[in-house]
Amino acid sequence: MSRPRRAGLAIVIFLAIAGAFAGVVLPLFNAGGPPRIELAGLFSTTIPLKPHTTLALSVDNIGTSTINPLCLRVTLSGGVAVEDAVFDNQYHFTPKDGVVCGGLLTGGEAINVVLVVTPGKPGPLTLTVTPLQGTTPAGDQLQRTIVVDG
Numbered sequence: 001m002s003r004p005r006r007a008g009l010a011i012v013i014f015l016a017i018a019g020a021f022a023g024v025v026l027p028l029f030n031a032g033g034p035p036r037i038e039l040a041g042l043f044s045t046t047i048p049l050k051p052h053t054t055l056a057l058s059v060d061n062i063g064t065s066t067i068n069p070l071c072l073r074v075t076l077s078g079g080v081a082v083e084d085a086v087f088d089n090q091y092h093f094t095p096k097d098g099v100v101c102g103g104l105l106t107g108g109e110a111i112n113v114v115l116v117v118t119p120g121k122p123g124p125l126t127l128t129v130t131p132l133q134g135t136t137p138a139g140d141q142l143q144r145t146i147v148v149d150g
Contacts, residue, residue, distance in 0.1 A: 036139055067133045081095070086113065086116070087112075101134075
């Protein structure tokens, strides 16, 4: 085989390997698309009438983009406020004006968030959680009725 044919064959093999690499690896770096968060309630529908009661939920980035900052707008009826939020079982954040922000969530990542509340009286409460990327809604609200057992 002559040198020009070998050089041409080497270039074709190199291009084939580079194309296969790009086709497999580059899609892994796709961080585009709209932010999309799914919330799932893991908490009971009945909570005790006691200080520092916890409500756990799962926060799942079902999109491919990175959510930064990851925030949750939380409202509870009956004048009950969220005192603390624990992201991923380790990071504590204090809500401000009903919104708590805690870090970022990469595409396909899911974390647990535990909300700490102190109910004031027995009876039903309505919990509404809206996922946000900063101040922009990034998914459907989660709404649950919780009974405070006293």
